[in-house]
Amino acid sequence: MLPNPLAIIAEITHRCPLHCVYCSNPLQMAGANSELSTEIWLQVFREAGELGVLHLHLTGGEPLARADLGELIAGAHSANLYTNLITSGIGLSESRLAALVDAGLDHIQLSFQDSREDAANWIAGARAHAHKVELARAIRKHRVAFTVNLVVHRQNLDHLEQMISFIEQLQPDRMEIAHAQYYGWALQNRAALIPTREQLDKALTIVAVAETRLAGKIRIDSVVPDYYARYPKACMGGWGRRLMLIDPPGNALPCHAAGVIPGLEFDNVRDQSLGWIWRESAAFRRFRGEEWMPEPCRSCERRTEDFGGCRCQAFLLTGDAMATDPACSLAPAHRIVEAAVLEANLGERTSRKPEIPEPVSASSLRQLQQQTAGFWSYRMNPE
């Protein structure tokens, strides 16, 4: 039997004051006049609650760009959804924050951008940072979970230690250090974003040291780039298995990049119920299960763990959405990823590699899994 979706990612708007070079939004964005109305979103949240969905992630664009955000959060809360706001915090006043928390917001994820070319500006970018420090202080006054998200890449990785110390001062419960993934704008800008192996190794050590130092205070989740992994990531926890994304005009997608795959038709929440879309929508059924899999996935024992990797990445890199994710070392098209990695490391000293400890979060997660049944998490790292 098909399990319920566990989370809905609601891209409530594509409007955003920022222009990040690694933005995962489609290159063709939806304008404000095509956005779903408040009423339709509230209906979607009710249906999600009835369907057994647990989490709602409000994202964008910048979700604060919608004046009805408080109403949306209140509606999601009364539909029994755990609500998470993913925001840059730009334009969030203390009074609006208080109103969102009162409406039932459970978790706020404040993200840090590095939209400038010069990484040193990240540290010196005083005005935006002063606002975030103030905002973080305001967030801490409320009983709401607080995560700081940092996207790292070639241009800012060398400052990782300073960035971690800066985030520490904000006293979040969680810190997410996510390497940019190469979709949308980030794929266009991949050469400027992909780290060298040396940068990556150093970053892993820095994160492991910080994890130990901050244990019990700040939990660190790190997402490593799949280009450097042996096996692909279990993208979205498997196609149509756990997550459903709804874009600003109401199209339901199995993942936010799915629009790039030719021939997929997305059903819209204006026309169909969420339950129908989850069960019947052709786009969700397209890569569900194992029927579609080519070799080497079809007979691979890892197929139930990574589900053949990411369909969108397979298409973007090979032109074939059914191909094994080229990030996988077993993929026939792995040379594409190898070439990008090689290019990223040209001219770098790559002869000696320090021994890198396994990221601590992975092992502690396993311990917890042994103690508790049915644990699931969004962060599925490639190995």
Add this chain to the structure above:
Amino acid sequence: MPRPVDASQPRLAAGCRWGGGDEGKMILFPEGAIRVQGTGRKILERCDGQNTFREIVQELQAHYTASEPAQIRDDVATFLEQLQQKRIVDF
């Protein structure tokens, strides 16, 4: 590494709460959920910021009479410590 002491009053951390129906009760937290069953559920249901660690342990010791009391205490402490590191429980 903080470990609960007798007077600790564990509770769910900010932004962590119960969810799911009665059959599939779970703890929701920012990046996922845990379906807790059996002893784990028993412990967490008592983590209300009022009960002390000592009281929770005593209750379990009274219930699981076949197990070594010191072992029960140690297991509960480890369980809470791990959830504290995940920022799911505070004490």
